[in-house]
Amino acid sequence: MTSRNADAQLDSSDVSGVAGALSTLLVKYPLHKNYYLRVFAQAILTIWAVLTVTFFLVRQMPGNPIDVLIEQILTQEGISYQEAYDRVASSFNFDPDASLFDQYLDYIGDLLRLDMGTSITSPGTRIIDEIARFLPWTLFAVGSGFLISFVLGIILGMSMAYYRDSALDHAMSLISSFFTGVPNYIWGLLIIIGPGISWNWFDVGAARGTYDPGLTPGLNAAFIGSAIEHALLPIITYVLATLGSWMLSMKSSTTGVLNDDYVNVAEARGLKDRRIITAYVGRNAMLPLFAQLSISIGFVLGSGVVIEEIFVYWGFGHYLFQAITVRDYTSVQGAVLILSSTFVFSNLFADLTYGLLDPRVRITGEK
Amino acid sequence: MSSKTLSAPHPLKTLLRLPFTALVAVLGFVNRLRANRAGFIGFLGLLAYFIMTFIMPHFIPFDSEVNLDEIAGPVGSRIQLAVHRDNAALRSFEDLAGKTVGVVDQTGGPSLIAPYADSITIEKYRWTSRRAGPGIRAALVDLANQEIDAMLIFSKTVEEVRADSSDPELQALFAEHVVISNSELGPPHLLGTDTQGRGIATHIVHGGRILILTAVIGGVISTLIALVVGSLSAMIGGAFDAAMTALSNLILAVPRLILLVVLAGLIRFENTLFLGLMIGLLGWPPLMRAIRAQVLSLRERDFVEAARSLGLSTYHIMFREMLPNMISYVMINFIFAITFAMYEQIALLVLGLAPIDDYTWGVMLYFGRSRGTLYNVDGASMALSPVLAIAFFQVCLVLFARALEEIFDPRLRAAV
Amino acid sequence: MFDQQREAVLRVEDLSIIYRTKRGDVKATSRVSFDLRPGEALALIGESGSGKTTISLALIRKLPKNAVVTSGNITYRRDDSVQDLLKLSNRQLRAFRWKDCAMVFQGAQNAFNPVLKIRRQFEDTAQSHGWTDKTAIRERALNLLELVRLDPERVYDSYPHELSGGMKQRTLLALGVLLNPQIVILDEPTTALDILTQRAIIDVLNDMQRQLHFSIIFISHDLSLAAEMADTVATVYAGEIVEIGPVNDIFYRSLHPYTYGLLTSVPTLEHMQDHLQSIPGSPPNLIDPPAGCKFHPRCAFATDACHKDSPPLALDIGTHPAACWHKDRLLESRKEPV
Secondary structure (H helix, E strand, C coil), X not given: CHHHHHHHHHHHHXXXXXXXXXXXXXXXXXXXXXXXXXHHHHHHHHHHHHHHHHHHHHCCCCCCHHHHHHHHHHHHHCCCHHHHHHHHHHHCCCCCCCCHHHHHHHHHHHHHCCCCCECCCCCCCEHHXXXXXXXXXXXXXXXXXXXXXXXXXXXXXXXXXXXXXXXXXXXXXXXXXXHHHCCHHHHHHHHHHHHHHHCCCCCCCCXXXXXXXXXXXXXXXXXXXXXXXXXXXXXXXXXXXXXXXXXXXXXXXXXXXXXXXXXXXXXHCCCCXXXXXXXXXXXXXXXXXXXXXXXXXXXXXXXXXXHHHHHCCCCHHHHHHHHHXXXXXXXXXXXXXXXXXXXXXXXXXXXXXXXXXXXXXXXXXXX | CHHHHHCCCCHHHHHHHHHHHHHHHHHHHHHHHHCCHHHHHHHHHHHHHHHHHHHHHHCCCCCCCCCHHHCCCCCCCCEEEEEEHHHCCCCCCCCCCCCEEEEECCCCHHHHHHHHCCCCXXXXXXXXXXXXXXXXXXXHHHHHCCCCCXXXXXXXXXXXXXXXXXXXXXXXXXXXXXXXXECXXXXXXXXXXXXXXXXXXXXXXXXXXXXXXXXXXXXXXXXXXXXXXXXXXXXXXXXXXXXXXXXXXXXXXXXXXXXXXXXXXXXXXXXXXXXXXXXXXXXXXXXXXXXXXXXXXXXXXXXXXXXXXXXXXXXXXXXXHHHHXXXXXXXXXXXXXXXXXXXXXXXXXXXXXXXXCCXXXXXXXXXXXXXXXXXXXXXCHHHHHHHHHHHHHHHHXXXXXXXXXXXXXXXXXXXX | CCCCCCCCCEEEEEEEEEEEECCEEEEEEEEEEEEEXXXXXXXXXXXXXXXXXXXXXXXXXXXXXXXXXXXXXXXXXXXXXXXXXXXXXXXXXXXXECCCEEEECCCHHHCCCCCCCHHHHHHHHHHHCCCCCHHHHHHHHHHHHHHCCCXXXXXXXXXXXXXXXXXXXXXXXXXXXXXXXXXXXXXCCCCCCCHHHHHHHHHHHHHHHHHHCCEXXXXXXXXXXXXXXXXXXXXXXXCEEEEEEEHHHHHHCCCCHHHHHXXXXXCCCCCCHHHCXXXXXXXXXXXXXXXXXXXXXXXXCCCHHHHHCCCCCECCCCCCCECCCCHHHHHHHHHCCC
16 A cells, blocks of 8 residues: 555656646646556556666676677687687677667667567577577476465465464474575575485486477477476475465464454354355465565566576576676576566556455555 | 663663673573574574684684595595505504505695604605506505505595506406505594595585675665665655655566676675675665555554654654664564575575685585586585585574564464 | 243353463353343343353354363253254354354454455355355345345445444344344444444344344443343353343342442433442452452452352342342342432
């Protein structure tokens, strides 16, 4: 609620600074008073700001793509520096001598035409194609991990609240603190060292990549099975690393709800246990978790970089990491655009749909 | 307040009493903590970490001596005594008095035998020599031919040389003449050795201090910024509030990794602690939002209304009325901020994206991964030790924070 | 008025309940007995913490987990079948709740699930007791909502937060009688409501009882409400019923000093402020209650006998049973002009 008030203030102060023509227009067509339009405009504005910041920041990264590539050529082929430089400069599809600001304008202009550009280190590769190649794997792994951990966390958290102060509760509290505390990449390393290497349950090398080589991507059993097999380790890691916090949040919110009068009354009304657990306790206890859900989606997508590097899973995080290491500015920008939009729009989506779950904050368009 | 100022004791007395009051407060706190078993374990764990990373380094030197024959040794590995089959009775340094003992440089041998130089004749072999080939093999040949009576060597390398089937003649020679008479001659490497034969245990002892300090700095900075910006935003409102909210949204929306890599490169710090500063500067938005919301709701509460109607200053209201109500919440989030800062800096180190100056747990992990010992059962300790050190530290912090949460929040306390 | 001669729907005999706590066992109710006849309105009055709510929670078996029933039984009669409530299985208990005995809890503000429409919550209740026809449920619910003087269509399709406190209280009353229960328990039905809403609720209750013929047990410390609604009044002190009788007898011919104290601590139109008295002292500690009569430390009539022996709830002097050794002295003192 409070953030909405703040948004309202933000809006009014913004409008006061805008040119007169625009304000008369706004008086005539009070679009800025439409809640949906306003939050959408804010989301776009945030993404633009992020893009601008990244555009200039990535060019400040130590080392630049030309040097990185020249060094590669020098070590591989043993030609002179000048030769290497000429080759690199001619193969790059941006003009290193153009001013930064012109490059920025070009970039934004292209984006407005829905063109994310091409990679500067491997010319001709369209970034949109690269993203389409890598992103689905990450969405698959992160999405399933997220779903499993959310559902499991809710069930376990509720049982902890129902059996409060029992041995079960204490054991699970301890376990969930453990799950929360251990960072996700540490889980990844533990999985490799323990079951992978020491106990030899599976072949760490064979689990790399996104599917077994030689299979044709498509809706065939072999490919899908292989894709699941390869995603299994990242999925398990995401589940282990996020399960604990879902459990604890759900436990504390269920504990709160169980003390609420309406649950007591529902029992006195002779409702069936299953109905009370789902519609009365579960639904109310889950409300605060949905707010966290959107924030953690962004966080988990971002943390994919480390997990995918550890398991050598060729997803979006791997793509981003590669782009960072070779200082492929345009690819980094493309990846950031995707990550930021995911974060901003999942938040927006959560904000807008929260009212569907909780009638008390249903938005009436005006507010 | 007023009654205190009326009967204020002598300042010196207060000062003298201070340590005592502090002790009582700490003991009382520990006592409350003991009721929460998991939290108490976390607290003890943190104490243990403190001792290990801040006190033990003064007594245990960092093992920087490269021992090439102990590469990636398993847990508990130690130097062994190899003798000729006819001399199998030689087991200790005392037994070796008057004998000739071979040691190879760049192994732990020379330093281990140095104290006995008076009684023992030491025959030194170079790690590799153009004439005699690998020093270990040369020494073993001499041992088999009884040119020396014994040699100090690390078990794994002996096994490797003895198992080398490229020269069946040598293999037969060793099998016939060389035996290990004492497999526990040297002090054990508690956690094995890394890819340069250095004791991992000493690295664990030394590798935590900087990380923990960095994480605490990150936590302090982000918590402070969140506290100040959050409460100011809520109290002042208007354009400041709008600007800060927008800024926090922006920081949250930029992928953290990229920001940190860029900033890490920009600053080019000599000191890992700067990383903590960076993490702190980027870590405040979530807590700031929470604090802002809390202050906004506290502002509506009766006691703050009352304070305002009494004409008390904003400063007074914030620090005397509101802060005490939020302090436990802030404390708990401070601990979580530490775990978060720990998480981020180690992620950067593991990916090799942060500058590596200090040999920390994170750097050990990076080398463990990049040098592949992770995939080798014998060498797994190099990656596993820092993994466990980090994991248990984080778990202790979380357990401690959860215990604080339960102690401070009566809603969570067990009923009746 | 109810029918004195008909057999009781509810008979509570010798009911004792303790709460196990870290500091010891709290003797929340001791040897409580009473009958509730069809159509009767019974008021349990007493200070907070006297055990009124414990008695009512025991009736629907919703005591807290640390409560133990140490003696007594509760028999419930519907038509010709008799059940011992303390021996119901979980399934029987679920069927019994709300269909036979509904409880309107104190503070209806949070009695409704905030994320479900009122309609859904009526349907939940009816469906849980085997009623499947949604249009029939709707019809019955709209009738009842009209009976509690609400705009039925609007309220039925509202979310709880869209209703005011008084509206929620009345909606809960309507929900309470949805399944046509024989007994409705009202726990402080009017506290936290403004005076006009209180008035409306009382009228609604009277209306409903006239039309639907259920029995009421209500719990209150509001004596004027008891006077207005009850047929029978029972005074509860320190977990015991110390006096029980028809409403007029209790109000005009009370036989227990505690009841009398309660009565004189309430302002009425006739007796103005200067006669108001409060009962000295505070309710006893129920972990370690006083020996003898539990009221004796606060009683102006107490003698040695009161310190030693607990008086029985006996019908010896006066019109109705009361537990006091000195009923005669109380009656004597009341004859004197005040």
